[in-house]
Amino acid sequence: MHSLQHPPTLQDIQETHIAIAPMIHRTPVLTCSGIDAISGAKLFFKCENFQKVGAFKMRGASSASIRLSEEARRNGIATHSSGNHAQAVALSAKMLGIPAYVVMPENAPAIKVAGVRSYGAEVIFCAPNIAARESTLESVVERTGAYFIHPYNDYNIIAGQATAAKELIEDLPNLEAIIAPVGGGGLMSGTALATRYLSPGTKVYGAEPKAVDDAWRSMQSGKIEVNATTNTIADGLRTHLGEKTFEIIRKQVDDIFTVSEEEIVAAMRLVWERMKIIIEPSCAVPLAAVLKNPAVFSGKRVGIILSGGNVDLGELPF
């Protein structure tokens, strides 16, 4: 399989899905009559919290890593992340039998460091700021020759993340809307492309915390906006868009909704209490947007991408 140099086509997404199938779970779609009653909509939850490593990130990381040549694989793969992408890269490398190098901030939670190491990856610590993260990654790549897998601004990653919406649409061909969270935009852009290709009549929405509403502002201004602060509980959504993800999102996404921190926690709690499944705060953002906007969603059949379930049980917001 070749590395993608353009926004994934339908065929690219289909080929990616076949190629990564042995590395991912086909996750279930759950419903909840209690939350339907509260929202007034008919909701279908695509459970990427049950994905390998507990998040959709496994789709993108496997998509990027299987594309490497024999020779490139020998040097392994690298990334910088303290989140789900780090574990996804580490597990992808383990599955392919190649080395992985993960740059993490020295204040990363011990459980996340242990998680990455449990897949056999080498962890390299850096100071907890973006400059240190990037320079440390550069020196790791220089030392090892490893291939850097960007967490979102990469067409191979986008093709992988698109497979979640592809599966959702295969299971539910008549959705009226699909909504996903927006961080760096990998999941959002993949979701938008898969939906446009496979279910063109379905609306595609994004949701993000009000505190980091860079995507909403980027849609307004027509250029990539950044966040002055990243003060949100939704730790997976603090990043701003990349040029590749924004290029797709501005063309394909119908609207982006923002929600408050209180609305995120309330939606997260609702899922825990009513559905008995564990989702992380970032993952609750689209449901919070659905609950906040009954004029848009009430009476509709809505697919919600539940992006991940990795939470620190010692640090719950309730």
Place this chain on the structure above:
Amino acid sequence: MHSLQHPPTLQDIQETHIAIAPMIHRTPVLTCSGIDAISGAKLFFKCENFQKVGAFKMRGASSASIRLSEEARRNGIATHSSGNHAQAVALSAKMLGIPAYVVMPENAPAIKVAGVRSYGAEVIFCAPNIAARESTLESVVERTGAYFIHPYNDYNIIAGQATAAKELIEDLPNLEAIIAPVGGGGLMSGTALATRYLSPGTKVYGAEPKAVDDAWRSMQSGKIEVNATTNTIADGLRTHLGEKTFEIIRKQVDDIFTVSEEEIVAAMRLVWERMKIIIEPSCAVPLAAVLKNPAVFSGKRVGIILSGGNVDLGELPF
């Protein structure tokens, strides 16, 4: 359907399953390679935490309530419980369009009272002790003519609870062992009967907290033992066996394992972290027993009944 006056036969369980099908979910069976690796066994989790009202109790309550005559239904149904059985009775009554009366201790958590009331049941408070609970229930039954649905010591209840193991065996016909938690014994006796009838070569085990090991002691002594204290986090398992459930359990259950409070919390945490599903402490007891007894379970295909997922998120043990 007639009310059962004897331990349910296979035909009784089959008829019950057909009759209650519209009132319950057929719950999924999940697997987890991470927990398989830790346990050394191949585990199949029957997810009654996803059942209506969040627990297997809906099976028994619906089985008991649909058997009532037209005339008896007019007076409604009653029970005393501060737990999952109360919600199951309330929801069963709502589905059948009949009144429900639930006696609850005055110190019951507000969320549980609200849960029962949300199904339209009338809540009658009593002092938080067994004598007050029973006398209050008696006066409610006298006033209303409602039919008392016992939480476990009732063959109709046992036939309902048996349908969980029936579904599990239908999905996985070649299990080498099935394990369920033991409280009053409704789920345990139903699980044992269904397994004996449908998969006679499969071992049937029970698990209970060491702190309330009445079932283990009852198996040793041959008579119903009680618990001097009920100091366990597994609030669904504090009760002792009834004569109907013990009669079945002593004949049909191969062994009962006991586990410490620490082992219960560790197993609960493992399920939350690895499977991303919410289970209540009582529900973690069988997995704790499997992890504690590799000599019995390692290398085996084991069905675990996950009994429920109702936890107070403000009172977590981690």
